Amino acid sequence: MANVNIKPLADRVLVEPAAAETTTASGIIIPDTAKEKPQKGTVVAVGPGTKDEPITVQVGDTVLYGKYAGTELKFDGTDYLMMRESDILAII
Amino acid sequence: MANVNIKPLADRVLVEPAAAETTTASGIIIPDTAKEKPQKGTVVAVGPGTKDEPITVQVGDTVLYGKYAGTELKFDGTDYLMMRESDILAII
Amino acid sequence: MANVNIKPLADRVLVEPAAAETTTASGIIIPDTAKEKPQKGTVVAVGPGTKDEPITVQVGDTVLYGKYAGTELKFDGTDYLMMRESDILAII
Amino acid sequence: MANVNIKPLADRVLVEPAAAETTTASGIIIPDTAKEKPQKGTVVAVGPGTKDEPITVQVGDTVLYGKYAGTELKFDGTDYLMMRESDILAII
Amino acid sequence: MANVNIKPLADRVLVEPAAAETTTASGIIIPDTAKEKPQKGTVVAVGPGTKDEPITVQVGDTVLYGKYAGTELKFDGTDYLMMRESDILAII
Amino acid sequence: MANVNIKPLADRVLVEPAAAETTTASGIIIPDTAKEKPQKGTVVAVGPGTKDEPITVQVGDTVLYGKYAGTELKFDGTDYLMMRESDILAII
Amino acid sequence: MANVNIKPLADRVLVEPAAAETTTASGIIIPDTAKEKPQKGTVVAVGPGTKDEPITVQVGDTVLYGKYAGTELKFDGTDYLMMRESDILAII
Numbered sequence: 192m193a194n195v196n197i198k199p200l201a202d203r204v205l206v207e208p209a210a211a212e213t214t215t216a217s218g219i220i221i222p223d224t225a226k227e228k229p230q231k232g233t234v235v236a237v238g239p240g241t242k243d244e245p246i247t248v249q250v251g252d253t254v255l256y257g258k259y260a261g262t263e264l265k266f267d268g269t270d271y272l273m274m275r276e277s278d279i280l281a282i283i
Numbered sequence: 284m285a286n287v288n289i290k291p292l293a294d295r296v297l298v299e300p301a302a303a304e305t306t307t308a309s310g311i312i313i314p315d316t317a318k319e320k321p322q323k324g325t326v327v328a329v330g331p332g333t334k335d336e337p338i339t340v341q342v343g344d345t346v347l348y349g350k351y352a353g354t355e356l357k358f359d360g361t362d363y364l365m366m367r368e369s370d371i372l373a374i375i
Numbered sequence: 376m377a378n379v380n381i382k383p384l385a386d387r388v389l390v391e392p393a394a395a396e397t398t399t400a401s402g403i404i405i406p407d408t409a410k411e412k413p414q415k416g417t418v419v420a421v422g423p424g425t426k427d428e429p430i431t432v433q434v435g436d437t438v439l440y441g442k443y444a445g446t447e448l449k450f451d452g453t454d455y456l457m458m459r460e461s462d463i464l465a466i467i
Numbered sequence: 468m469a470n471v472n473i474k475p476l477a478d479r480v481l482v483e484p485a486a487a488e489t490t491t492a493s494g495i496i497i498p499d500t501a502k503e504k505p506q507k508g509t510v511v512a513v514g515p516g517t518k519d520e521p522i523t524v525q526v527g528d529t530v531l532y533g534k535y536a537g538t539e540l541k542f543d544g545t546d547y548l549m550m551r552e553s554d555i556l557a558i559i
Numbered sequence: 560m561a562n563v564n565i566k567p568l569a570d571r572v573l574v575e576p577a578a579a580e581t582t583t584a585s586g587i588i589i590p591d592t593a594k595e596k597p598q599k600g601t602v603v604a605v606g607p608g609t610k611d612e613p614i615t616v617q618v619g620d621t622v623l624y625g626k627y628a629g630t631e632l633k634f635d636g637t638d639y640l641m642m643r644e645s646d647i648l649a650i651i
Numbered sequence: 652m653a654n655v656n657i658k659p660l661a662d663r664v665l666v667e668p669a670a671a672e673t674t675t676a677s678g679i680i681i682p683d684t685a686k687e688k689p690q691k692g693t694v695v696a697v698g699p700g701t702k703d704e705p706i707t708v709q710v711g712d713t714v715l716y717g718k719y720a721g722t723e724l725k726f727d728g729t730d731y732l733m734m735r736e737s738d739i740l741a742i743i
Numbered sequence: 744m745a746n747v748n749i750k751p752l753a754d755r756v757l758v759e760p761a762a763a764e765t766t767t768a769s770g771i772i773i774p775d776t777a778k779e780k781p782q783k784g785t786v787v788a789v790g791p792g793t794k795d796e797p798i799t800v801q802v803g804d805t806v807l808y809g810k811y812a813g814t815e816l817k818f819d820g821t822d823y824l825m826m827r828e829s830d831i832l833a834i835i
Contacts, residue, residue: 283289321446347381373422505630557641
């Protein structure tokens with residue numbers, strides 16, 4: 192996990208997507224036929240949250256998120272996704 | 284019911300769908316002609332809830348939910364559905 | 376009225392629809408030309424309600440509801456409708 | 468005004484429409500060319516109201532309401548309309 | 560200004576439109592090319608307001624309102640408009 | 652700036668548009684290619700504001716607002732725009 | 744960063760976009776294939792914020808924002824964008 196100097200605003204979270212292996216070390220397999228195929232990644236930066244949307248994930252958490260969540264960012268050769276915490280389904 | 288290591292966020296609930304028998308042990312039959320055919324499953328993980336959406340189902344509850352509720356996940360060969368508690372109709 | 380073992384969630388109500396007679400014992404006739412023809416039934420189970428949507432109907436109440444309200448459920452050969460209390464027009 | 472045994476829920480009001488005379492005793496004439504032609508009727512039953520929508524009309528009030536307001540109900544040969552109080556324009 | 564016996568509900572206001580002169584005594588001219596041509600009238604009855612929409616205009620105020628605001632009513636040969644206070648642009 | 656006798660309601664503001672010069676004395680140039688070309692004007696009357704929308708501009712402020720904001724009004728030969736304060740972008 | 748005399752209203756922020764270099768001094772590269780390509784700029788003026796939308800960025804912050812955020816303004820030959828703070832993704 193790279194150390195990035197980005198401060199997301201409000202309830203936004205910066206996620207470094209995991210490599211596109213379909214079977215992970217922890218044994219989770221994401222089926223191709225899923226309606227909205229979830230993706231896995233690692234949280235690298237979190238915003239301060241808002242009054243209505245407090246932030247509950249932490250830097251370092253491995254998370255699942257929807258396939259079309261977030262906006263792409265590239266930093267020192269690594270791709271990131273900036274998304275709202277509500278786009279994150281679960282911590283695994 | 285498998286023991287899974289997934290922590291859903293907010294008001295999300297992880298459900299293991301029951302096998303697709305149309306007549307269950309408890310005698311509930313879900314008609315094919317239903318407008319939005321409900322499905323049956325077992326809750327395997329629940330999120331912490333939010334201020335506006337507290338979680339009321341518990342791990343182990345058998346629940347009915349709408350046919351198109353949730354996002355598919357596969358874990359150690361078992362299919363799950365990640366849904367919001369508001370997608371759950373009832374505990375049976 | 377059958378005794379069913381279903382616990383609706385939130386502001387949901389389980390209703391057993393009355394037989395489709397157009398003139399009932401209490402004299403209520405529902406006109407065919409009504410824009411949204413109301414139906415009659417008996418409440419068989421109610422949810423706990425929510426902070427914003429408290430439940431006011433009780434098990435045993437005869438209620439009127441909109442024609443397209445709710446989701447069909449079958450239990451021991453009887454058809455039920457699971458609906459939100461806001462779909463119920465009145466107690467008669 | 469008939470005495471009916473219907474308890475409307477929430478902010479609903481049961482109204483007995485006046486006969487379709489275009490000039491009433493009190494002299495109100497509703498023009499045919501009105502965009503949304505208001506109708507006149509008598510309130511015969513009111514719901515308990517809700518926290519956000521308290522009920523302010525009373526049984527016996529003569530009210531004006533929009534042409535397409537409410538759902539038709541027939542009881543002992545009389546037609547009624549079940550509507551929300553917000554569909555009522557004024558007490559006359 | 561006629562004295563009418565109508566009690567508007569909630570945040571509704573009854574307005575007697577001014578005659579359709581395009582130049583008024585106070586010198587206001589409403590251009591024909593305006594996107595939403597405002598109209599002038601006199602307030603003849605106001606509702607009690609609601610918690611979220613208190614009433615600030617008074618009976619007798621001359622007001623400007625949007626061209627398509629309100630519902631037409633006729634009373635003793637005079638045309639009125641029943642509108643919400645939020646449809647009123649200004650007091651002149 | 653003319654002195655007008657109009658009291659806008661709620662969060663409305665009456666603005667006298669500046670002449671359509673594209674380069675102003677203060678040096679601001681509004682590009683023709685702007686997606687939503689802002690306009691300049693002077694505030695001549697403000698409403699009392701509402702609980703959720705307090706008024707922060709003052710009579711005499713020079714403001715920028717969106718091209719399609721507001722409703723046209725003519726008074727003693729001068730064109731005005733009646734708009735909501737939320738249509739105003741900035742004070743310059 | 745130019746010193747501009749513009750006071751944005753409410754939760755608006757005035758941003759001076761950075762030159763369109765795709766690799767910046769801090770090493771951030773914004774991919775061309777991004778769904779909604781973020782842009783970089785410097786905050787030059789901020790509004791007072793609102794009760795529901797407090798302002799958290801400061802003048803001088805370098806920020807990332809969505810490609811279609813804001814309204815163009817030109818001042819002394821420099822292009823600016825007026826946007827809401829919620830259009831800003833992160834401070835870098």
